[in-house]
Amino acid sequence: NAGVTQTPKFQVLKTGQSMTLQCAQDMNHNSMYWYRQDPGMGLRLIYYSASEGTTDKGEVPNGYNVSRLNKREFSLRLESAAPSQTSVYFCASSGGPGGMGKFFGPGTRLTVL
């Protein structure tokens, strides 16, 4: 039981490049989330998926797209990376009420030059 896994762990991009962050969970959770964490800003919700086939915007969705590929997998895509997207990205999943992503992955540290 791996919980929530994320790939890659680290990534450096140049401005304008694109990439996809991958997330998978093996807990049979319905809800999955993408957050970014920046110093002094805390965790901010980018997108979430309440169930397979649905996605919704969170607090800071601009510049990102998501795909809920199946119940296990939820990917985050940066189409044209900007330095402002330098951050640590966390995927999370939840199977209970209230949401908030109760199980977090280890994070992806992204630097955009």
Add this chain to the structure above:
Amino acid sequence: QKEVEQDPGPLSVPEGAIVSLNCTYSNSAFQYFMWYRQYSRKGPELLMYTYSSGNKEDGRFTAQVDKSSKYISLFIRDSQPSDSATYLCAMNSNTGNQFYFGTGTSLTVIP
């Protein structure tokens, strides 16, 4: 005004002390309240989860919610060096995508 306010610290206490961590919020629609612990360069892990007002105890940890004052607290009794981490409060409503975290309080427990 931010939806959730949390003193970033840092907070440094001797081993065995009682630690009090606090958050205030402005949105009266919040119903679910959580505390997460985050070790350096790791993902947050859920410590406590409460619905609406009241207290909840789990071992050395006690979470309190005062909805009338829009104030939540986490108490850690008999603090240990292994409690050294950043503690994040979090909350949301039950009607949509209102998910909000505090910025976290850095705690160091000195042996």
